[in-house]
Amino acid sequence: MTFPCPSCAPVVSSSVVHQPILILHAGHDPTTALAAEILRCEGFPWFSEEPLDQFTTAAPGVVLIVVAGTVTQDQAAERLAAAVAAGTPLIALAAGQALARAFGVELGDSLTDAELVIRVPAISDPADADLPGWEHEDQALLCPGDVRTLIARTLANHPPIATFQAPASQAVGDRAMSGQAIGGQARGAAIARAEVGEGHAWLYGYDLCQTIATLRHGSGALDPPDTSGQTWGGPRALYGFWGLAEKLPLTVPVADVHQDVLRCLVSGALSDTPLPRLWHFQAGAPSVFMVRGDGCGEEGADHEVAVMEAHDAFLTFCRPRHSRYSGELMREWHDGGHGISIEANINGITQQTVDDATSPDGRRSLTAAELNTHHLDAIRDNLIDHRDAFREETGLDMVSFMTHSAQWTGLPMVQLAQELGWQMLLPFQSIDPRMPVGTQPGPYVMPTAHPMRYFDHEAGLQDLWHMPYQWIDMIWQTVASQQQAGMTDPMQLAGMLGQDGDEYGALVAHFTTEAARRWHVAQVCSFHPVYVSKAWPYLGSSRSALEMALRAAQREGARFDNLEHWTGFVRGRDAVRIVGCRQEGASTVITLQTELAVQDLTLLLPDSVCEVRGERGDALPLVSRHLEGRDQSTVCIDLPEKIPVELCLIQSD
Structure with a gap:
């Protein structure tokens, strides 16, 4: 079948020229x-x-x-x-x-x-x-x-x-x-x-x-x-x-x-x-594995960096407003391939309480609507202060953004994040087994691992990316629950879930394996540095779990990345369009273009395509990769920003 595709513009709503x-x-x-x-x-x-x-x-x-x-x-x-x-x-x-x-x-x-x-x-x-x-x-x-x-x-x-x-x-x-x-x-x-x-x-x-x-x-x-x-x-x-x-x-x-x-x-x-x-990931990888180090437990971040580097992996360190780690060290980690961002702490604003005679204790939390109406300027000032201090102290910029305690007020905060220059949100939890099924009510699950734009049920899609994370150290929250109940014994606290670091690691490693073999998703694990750096039976000790997940990712061929770099790839891949297509004999020539440069972009080829030639007529290397349950022919290319690139697709008879 001849593929008839005229030269065409990116996504439009009223043009008479259509993409395929x-x-x-x-x-x-x-x-x-x-x-x-x-x-x-x-x-x-x-x-x-x-x-x-x-x-x-x-x-x-x-x-x-x-x-x-x-x-x-x-x-x-x-x-x-x-x-x-x-x-x-x-x-x-x-x-x-x-x-x-x-x-x-x-x-x-x-x-x-x-x-x-x-x-x-x-x-x-x-x-x-x-x-x-x-x-x-x-x-x-x-x-x-x-x-x-x-x-x-x-x-x-x-x-x-x-x-x-x-x-x-x-x-x-x-x-x-x-x-x-x-x-x-x-x-x-x-x-x-x-x-x-x-x-x-x-x-x-x-x-x-x-x-x-x-x-x-x-x-x-x-x-x-x-x-x-x-x-x-x-x-x-x-x-x-x-x-x-x-x-x-x-x-x-x-x-x-x-x-x-x-x-x-x-x-x-x-x-x-x-x-x-x-394809979803750079260089034909079956999945991407990333680790986030939360700033709320930053002690031991240097130790966590060493653990990651021992496995040729990278940490995304979310630095708190006042950090024990210098800006110079942040630049050093950044130069070593690690991601450096912030963990914005707006709890002092969002967790205020007000008098409420209908509440059992006479107090209640402010609602999202109340915060957006009366306290959004305070949230903005907090975020600007943290952003600007980060830039001044580290000399770095950042595109990913998270809040401590997953604090979130909805669309106004989306618009605020856009205003302040962030591109990827990380304030939400996805598949998170820290609570045993059947013992406490949810919600602890958000069943997705792909990065996509943030969706508001009333305002629709927003031009801000949303990347859920699937795993987070369990013990920090369960410890609080048990301490409130009067529990003080460290071993009993650490065993609330009936799991030690190895048992938790087995769960994470299983999902890591499935993410590469089956789901082909981007996996983000949150490991607080303080828990990684402390040996068992320290509360929340999770180094063994992290290393089990890292070994599983290595074994399955997952790509290690940091969230800052990954955000750039996601946005570049998303911006790719066909801007031209013509028939040359038995070959089809397509022209690709992207608004943002993207490297190691993998194209999955139809079974009928037996050869791909670049603009100079040279044959590009085709690599067979086992993805989505079958062997597929792939080619890997780089696309510069706003410069059209032609590929000649040759089909077998």
């Missing part, structure tokens, strides 16, 4: 913007966007249509069906009644909190696979319907790519650790393929964009619910996961695996083209 993928936005729900974000994350930035009501037919050069949001008008649905009948495949990320009817599909039962299970074809008949490249077998994926009042609907009468099942149980015990589907009752199709004329479409029975918004950002709540019984103090993003966390496995990045479903569908739709896909 056309995203159509149905309705005005802010979550539809996540369709483009997911495609960029999964390595398909070759798209343009426009409102559905402007669509008439697929323009020349469009090889796939992706519909985000629910189609409510029959005429729009019929235009989409006509485009598919003419040969352009379509993926509808939320089918809806009108679109389902246009494709001859019926909507069935309504479900809440259903789990998605992919239909795995027989090994003897791989051609039967609707999802080429699916490597997760029957992994159960929660479609949360109770956070944003989502209703998952079955799509009947067509062979399903995936089915819904009622959850077998709450996520407890072994199931919470594995997330495997173990006996939930099947309730109908979840993703169906419909044939129309010369083409076909895939219809989702749930809203993928809303699902990703919920799994990555919860409900958006920042204050503890009245029923939480927790008095941690200050607003935190994790309150938005109340009621959701306990339904999710602890070691599966469910949101990212949901995205893998779409990635496989898009790969299949583009399989006849020579279009490459951008």
Whole structure:
């Protein structure tokens, strides 16, 4: 198949020239913007966007249509069906009644909190696979319907790519650790393929964009619910996961695996083209492993740096406002490849309390809304002071940003971080097993490990990156809980979870292994220097856990990086676009360009591409890498800032 792609501009909303993928936005729900974000994350930035009501037919050069949001008008649905009948495949990320009817599909039962299970074809008949490249077998994926009042609907009468099942149980015990589907009752199709004329479409029975918004950002709540019984103090993003966390496995990045479903569908739709896909990590690494050293326990940071260097790895040290470590030493660590940033401490502002006669003790914490209304200037002054002192003392700048105690007031703080020059947020916790399942209420899980832009449920996507971290030393919080209960014995305190450093290390190392072999995600572990530098039985001693994780990362070929450097790669990769494409005989010449320089960018090549030549006509080295469950041909390139680079893709006969 000849790939017809005219020279085209980056993502636009009204241009008549389209990139190979056309995203159509149905309705005005802010979550539809996540369709483009997911495609960029999964390595398909070759798209343009426009409102559905402007669509008439697929323009020349469009090889796939992706519909985000629910189609409510029959005429729009019929235009989409006509485009598919003419040969352009379509993926509808939320089918809806009108679109389902246009494709001859019926909507069935309504479900809440259903789990998605992919239909795995027989090994003897791989051609039967609707999802080429699916490597997760029957992994159960929660479609949360109770956070944003989502209703998952079955799509009947067509062979399903995936089915819904009622959850077998709450996520407890072994199931919470594995997330495997173990006996939930099947309730109908979840993703169906419909044939129309010369083409076909895939219809989702749930809203993928809303699902990703919920799994990555919860409900958006920042204050503890009245029923939480927790008095941690200050607003935190994790309150938005109340009621959701306990339904999710602890070691599966469910949101990212949901995205893998779409990635496989898009790969299949583009399989006849020579279009490459951008791999997640530099130099074809299967994953990235990073360690953050929190400034709130900075004593021993020099020791933690030595541990990291002994494993050829890097620390991202988040320096407190007043540090025992000099600016000169920070520059020395930075020159050695370590990341240097800050841990902003705004607790004195955000954890203030006020009189409240309705509270048991007569006091309550300020809400996020109250802080944003009356104390945002104080937060700004605090952050400016810390930022400027950091620059003056170290001579360095930083792009990543975290707050002590995960303090967060929502959109106003996003805008404040943008104003002050930060590019990557690190104030949230992801997969965090420090609390035993079933003994204390969540939320302690945010099931994602990919960097993506911050999403606000009302304001939509923001131009600020959001990188969750998956692991954090457990003991610092559990010690506080036990001390409040009157516990004083160090050994008993350290054994609250029934784990020592080696047992905790086994959990982290297991996820590290899975991150490289299976999930292919960016892993961030938080290890407080004071806990790494103190030997067992010191409370929170975690050096053995850190070293077990480092060895697992080395064994699996993960790439070591620091968060400052990684942020630059993420932003550069995200900015890559196809700005030109032409046919030269049997070859296709594509022109790539990025607004930000990016090095060691890996392109995953379609099976049909047998050779790649650079601008001078020289053949670039092709490397076979085992990624996403199969061997794939890859090529690694550097892209300078704002300078077009041509690649000639030669397909086999």
